[in-house]
Amino acid sequence: MLIPSTTGRGLVNLIADIERRLTGSSLADHLDADLAELVPDGDSVCLVLFDGLGASQAVGVDEFAGSLKAVLHAPFPTTTTVSLASVASGRTARGHGVLGHLMWLPSEGVVANVLKFVTPAGQPVRTQYEAFIPGQTLWERLRAAGIEPITVQPGGFAGSPLSTALYRGCRFEAVWSKSEWIDATAQLASEPGRFVFAYWPDVDVAAHVSGRSSAAYRHAVTDAARLWQRLRERVAGPLVGTADHGHLDYRESGKLLLRDQSMDSLTWFGDSRALMARGDAAKAAELLAGTGARLFAAEEFSDWFGFDDSPHPELNERMPDLVALAADDTLLLPRGFDKRLVGYHGGLSRAEVEIPLLIG
Amino acid sequence: MIVREAPEESPQQDRPAGLLTSTLLVLGAVAVLAGTGTSLTGAPAGTAEIEPLADAPAAESGRWLPTGAINARFLSPRWIGNAYLIESDAGTMILRPDGSTMESGLHGLEDVRGASTHGPATIVFGRGVDGPTLWTVNRTGEWDSVQLPWQGSVQAVATVDGDVVVLGTDHDREWISGRHPWPDDGIWDEWVVRPIDPPGTVVRSVDGGFVARSLTADEYLISEDGNEWLPFATLLIHPVGEVAAVESGTRPTLRLVGDDRVITPPEWPVSALWRIDDRIWIQTPRAAWWSDDGWRWNRLPFDQASGFVGGLYILLPFSDRAMIVGPTEMGRRDLYTWFLGD
Numbered sequence: 001m002l003i004p005s006t007t008g009r010g011l012v013n014l015i016a017d018i019e020r021r022l023t024g025s026s027l028a029d030h031l032d033a034d035l036a037e038l039v040p041d042g043d044s045v046c047l048v049l050f051d052g053l054g055a056s057q058a059v060g061v062d063e064f065a066g067s068l069k070a071v072l073h074a075p076f077p078t079t080t081t082v083s084l085a086s087v088a089s090g091r092t093a094r095g096h097g098v099l100g101h102l103m104w105l106p107s108e109g110v111v112a113n114v115l116k117f118v119t120p121a122g123q124p125v126r127t128q129y130e131a132f133i134p135g136q137t138l139w140e141r142l143r144a145a146g147i148e149p150i151t152v153q154p155g156g157f158a159g160s161p162l163s164t165a166l167y168r169g170c171r172f173e174a175v176w177s178k179s180e181w182i183d184a185t186a187q188l189a190s191e192p193g194r195f196v197f198a199y200w201p202d203v204d205v206a207a208h209v210s211g212r213s214s215a216a217y218r219h220a221v222t223d224a225a226r227l228w229q230r231l232r233e234r235v236a237g238p239l240v241g242t243a244d245h246g247h248l249d250y251r252e253s254g255k256l257l258l259r260d261q262s263m264d265s266l267t268w269f270g271d272s273r274a275l276m277a278r279g280d281a282a283k284a285a286e287l288l289a290g291t292g293a294r295l296f297a298a299e300e301f302s303d304w305f306g307f308d309d310s311p312h313p314e315l316n317e318r319m320p321d322l323v324a325l326a327a328d329d330t331l332l333l334p335r336g337f338d339k340r341l342v343g344y345h346g347g348l349s350r351a352e353v354e355i356p357l358l359i360g
Numbered sequence: 361m362i363v364r365e366a367p368e369e370s371p372q373q374d375r376p377a378g379l380l381t382s383t384l385l386v387l388g389a390v391a392v393l394a395g396t397g398t399s400l401t402g403a404p405a406g407t408a409e410i411e412p413l414a415d416a417p418a419a420e421s422g423r424w425l426p427t428g429a430i431n432a433r434f435l436s437p438r439w440i441g442n443a444y445l446i447e448s449d450a451g452t453m454i455l456r457p458d459g460s461t462m463e464s465g466l467h468g469l470e471d472v473r474g475a476s477t478h479g480p481a482t483i484v485f486g487r488g489v490d491g492p493t494l495w496t497v498n499r500t501g502e503w504d505s506v507q508l509p510w511q512g513s514v515q516a517v518a519t520v521d522g523d524v525v526v527l528g529t530d531h532d533r534e535w536i537s538g539r540h541p542w543p544d545d546g547i548w549d550e551w552v553v554r555p556i557d558p559p560g561t562v563v564r565s566v567d568g569g570f571v572a573r574s575l576t577a578d579e580y581l582i583s584e585d586g587n588e589w590l591p592f593a594t595l596l597i598h599p600v601g602e603v604a605a606v607e608s609g610t611r612p613t614l615r616l617v618g619d620d621r622v623i624t625p626p627e628w629p630v631s632a633l634w635r636i637d638d639r640i641w642i643q644t645p646r647a648a649w650w651s652d653d654g655w656r657w658n659r660l661p662f663d664q665a666s667g668f669v670g671g672l673y674i675l676l677p678f679s680d681r682a683m684i685v686g687p688t689e690m691g692r693r694d695l696y697t698w699f700l701g702d
Contacts, residue, residue: 171578177436180562187561
């Protein structure tokens with residue numbers, strides 16, 4: 001088990017470091033000195049995030065070989081929404097308040113799939129998406145300091161609830177093909193005084209759907225590596241690459257379906273690798289007996305969400321009473337959790353936590 | 361307390377973040393539609409059908425009929441005249457009105473950048489094995505490739521005063537334009553190539569010109585000839601039907617270049633707009649709509665396509681039918697067809 005750093009070696013620290021270089025200040029701790037010295041300075045910074053490309057997955061890929069300079073930590077739980085909220089806010093989960101893939105939203109009284117803002121049953125969760133990240137976003141702070149923030153993303157994400165929540169104050173550049181993604185990223189990053197954040201989703205999709213040993217996954221990693229190589233050729237200023245989490249494959253026999261009727265007496269959320277429960281923690285522990293999961297009480301896991309001087313106002317109500325980290329090779333799947341995938345993440349294994357620090 | 365049970369359908373049709381939706385707002389400005397080419401009536405010779413339908417749908421109107429499936433995450437469909445060029449896991453394919461796909465027949469293709477129309481003809485453009493390339497359909501229904509006289513890229517192609525105008529970059533990534541009269545003999549050897557000012561980023565072809573995103577501001581640029589560019593704050597750009605629209609009064613309306621009809625969409629937001637054989641199509645979050653006059657609308661509700669669970673649809677209208685593509689299983693996109701009937 002690897003508890004992610006949020007004080008010098010985490011994704012949030014990379015963001016804070018970039019913010020400090022561009023504006024002179026940041027809300028989270030910046031990178032430890034040995035990592036910070038790897039990141040070049042420049043008038044503009046281009047950060048590429050390959051969704052689902054853990055550090056172990058980038059090793060051995062030729063196009064990444066010369067760029068893989070170090071390993072960072074994804075935040076807990078190791079999932080896209082938490083990492084992207086850390087990027088968009090420049091703060092830890094304690095500050096931005098996004099605590100998982102499926103998270104308990106007390107003000108709405110529902111568990112929400114935050115990627116899509118729907119309940120596990122598929123019903124839309126209507127909330128004030130624009131206000132989901134409290135305080136000023138990273139983009140708003142950059143803009144106030146005279147730095148123009150731009151994100152380059154697949155066009156289908158434009159205007160989605162999650163994009164609305166995450167990219168308040170950021171120019172959203174929608175692209176519809178790989179060549180457009182490269183052009184927009186390279187050309188927009190060529191102007192001074194900018195922070196360009198380019199997001200690429202394909203590795204994660206392939207790893208979820210087909211698994212790390214599949215041809216579809218290898219194709220997606222090769223594609224991502226070639227995109228990175230082409231950006232290296234075209235971006236003159238600082239080019240930094242990373243990811244939001246890694247991936248692991250699971251056999252059907254490792255998918256533990258939790259279907260006891262008593263499960264309904266608690267509220268379950270989080271991820272199948274890091275299951276969270278609100279309610280009677282003793283009852284939760286009883287229900288999870290025999291799964292091999294390691295159970296953690298609030299005083300044990302509280303620090304995993306990092307530190308922030310101004311915690312999210314709803315943090316305590318969103319926090320679980322218990323976190324269950326699934327044993328190696330297993331997934332904890334209460335009703336409503338997706339059991340159809342091959343690849344999963346969210347836990348604290350090295351493969352899930354460690355993400356690459358790529359320097360172009 | 362673990363129960364192992366037979367496979368069941370999870371109520372949470374949770375999908376990773378990579379699946380595309382097409383929900384852009386139509387907000388502003390002047391506009392245009394991708395063209396209505398009518399060529400490419402059949403399979404180019406030498407191409408192979410790779411995903412035949414198990415059961416071809418009967419031509420029944422009034423509801424969505426299961427039509428097939430595509431293994432694809434990003435379709436990026438481009439209208440090429442009674443068919444769509446799509447990006448699937450198997451490469452660049454042609455999706456025909458019957459829902460079947462076939463190899464594109466675009467020889468030497470490495471990466472499609474786009475497609476545009478020149479009168480009744482369709483031009484596909486992108487990166488070929490020997491550099492920037494155009495593909496056009498010849499009299500026998502096969503694709504001919506035309507290598508452009510520079511190394512670098514082709515970004516967009518449009519018709520300007522009857523000529524084909526290509527915008528691209530040379531080997532030093534300097535912007536250039538190439539202009540050529542439409543060659544009735546099929547020989548492309550009269551290119552006039554000259555440098556141009558950088559128009560912006562993500563330059564796209566539209567019927568009647570080009571659009572781009574400004575490099576310096578969060579705004580669109582449009583141009584009829586690739587030389588003069590005008591800024592527009594809001595504009596809908598969609599990979600299928602590049603569209604610009606006008607907002608007027610409290611109820612937004614759309615206005616198309618070269619078309620007298622004022623389009624009053626029945627609901628908002630509108631995510632995409634097409635003009636296929638003079639019929640107007642729009643997509644809203646819950647339905648496809650078609651109209652012959654821009655005022656009276658026919659609704660094709662998405663929720664009648666059984667099996668679809670999310671709102672992530674791609675509408676693909678044809679002359680006499682519409683197809684929708686949506687994710688029903690991980691990594692698979694199912695097709696449904698609605699025949700318009702008599």
